[in-house]
Amino acid sequence: MSTVNESGTFTLGGDRLVRRLGYGAMQLAGPGVFGPPKDPEAALAVLREAVASGVNHIDTSDYYGPHVTNQLIHKALHPYADDLVIVTKIGARRGADGSWLPAFSPKEVIAAVHDNLRSLGQDVLDVVNLRSMFGVHGPGEGSIEVPVSALAELQRKGLVRHIGLSNVTPAQVEEGRRICEIVCVQNHYNVAHRADDALIDELARQRIAYVPFFPLGGFSPLQSSGLSDVARRLGATPMQVALAWLLRRAHNILLIPGTSSIAHLRENLAVAKLDLPEDAVIALDKIAAHTDAAA
Numbered sequence: 001m002s003t004v005n006e007s008g009t010f011t012l013g014g015d016r017l018v019r020r021l022g023y024g025a026m027q028l029a030g031p032g033v034f035g036p037p038k039d040p041e042a043a044l045a046v047l048r049e050a051v052a053s054g055v056n057h058i059d060t061s062d063y064y065g066p067h068v069t070n071q072l073i074h075k076a077l078h079p080y081a082d083d084l085v086i087v088t089k090i091g092a093r094r095g096a097d098g099s100w101l102p103a104f105s106p107k108e109v110i111a112a113v114h115d116n117l118r119s120l121g122q123d124v125l126d127v128v129n130l131r132s133m134f135g136v137h138g139p140g141e142g143s144i145e146v147p148v149s150a151l152a153e154l155q156r157k158g159l160v161r162h163i164g165l166s167n168v169t170p171a172q173v174e175e176g177r178r179i180c181e182i183v184c185v186q187n188h189y190n191v192a193h194r195a196d197d198a199l200i201d202e203l204a205r206q207r208i209a210y211v212p213f214f215p216l217g218g219f220s221p222l223q224s225s226g227l228s229d230v231a232r233r234l235g236a237t238p239m240q241v242a243l244a245w246l247l248r249r250a251h252n253i254l255l256i257p258g259t260s261s262i263a264h265l266r267e268n269l270a271v272a273k274l275d276l277p278e279d280a281v282i283a284l285d286k287i288a289a290h291t292d293a294a295a
């Protein structure tokens with residue numbers, strides 16, 4: 001087992017204990033998260049290596065591909081280890097051209113949960129995030145009452161263990177929490193993009209996990225001379241520094257960096273051992289200050 005164990009743990013919904021270093025499966029689908037990967041065996045190898053290294057939190061969705069990443073997870077890892085927590089997402093569907101479309105009606109919520117159960121080969125989904133689609137490039141205001149209520153009904157029927165939210169505003173988190181227990185929030189956040197700072201602190205107080213998507217910058221990974229300088233000083237890579245910063249930022253942050261490469265996976269999972277000294281944190285704060293000023 002690698003050092004994943006040393007990243008610490010967090011308990012989702014009181015009963016699903018995950019290590020803070022997890023894995024996001026989106027990069028395993030084909031280009032544009034549409035269609036199959038060029039090398040399916042390589043994708044299966046990444047998933048198996050992640051779990052063999054101690055990862056027990058995998059993020060996915062049936063709309064990645066669509067169906068592709070869930071089918072790869074099923075093929076690589078089923079029957080699943082008891083401690084493996086697979087977190088999936090609903091709320092969107094793919095157009096024939098690969099576009100991302102909202103799928104928020106109760107009928108679509110029910111169909112999406114059944115699609116995920118089928119493609120993952122599970123009787124009950126561990127955690128389902130409702131992905132809000134009000135904003136294209138970030139959260140947008142709008143009521144999520146109807147889809148969250150539909151999901152809560154599926155939870156009562158025993159098809160969903162826990163519910164989370166994604167791409168949401170603080171007001172939507174509050175709206176969701178009035179309907180059912182919310183165990184995690186998955187929004188865009190990283191060392192250079194810190195719009196959710198206040199939300200993270202509030203969720204930490206409520207013992208709700210915050211799971212940043214695009215922890216490494218997403219489709220165009222982070223590039224910053226500040227990040228590279230810190231990495232050089234610490235004998236690490238810029239991506240490792242970006243992940244170590246997130247681990248240090250708050251105890252309720254869970255990491256799901258995405259990669260289709262075994263070498264990158266190993267690099268990412270090694271960060272549990274990387275301690276950031278205070279002067280490195282101060283240097284990294286300047287990256288966010290620059291980004292905010294440019295925004």
Ligand SMILES: NC(=O)c1ccc[n+]([C@@H]2O[C@H](COP(=O)([O-])OP(=O)(O)OC[C@H]3O[C@@H](n4cnc5c(N)ncnc54)[C@H](OP(=O)(O)O)[C@@H]3O)[C@@H](O)[C@H]2O)c1
Nearest residue numbers: 024025026059213214215216217218239257258259260264
């Ligand atoms: N809720 C949502 O709306 C939402 C949106 C986006 C993503 N997500 C979830 O969040 C997870 C993480 O986000 P993400 O995968 O989009 O972005 P990410 O983790 O920020 O970055 C992934 C990109 O970084 C590259 N990469 C990974 N490790 C690297 C390393 N050590 N050195 C250099 N490059 C590296 C990957 O390329 P290689 O494949 O070449 O390594 C890929 O291009 C996804 O897998 C998905 O499960 C959720």
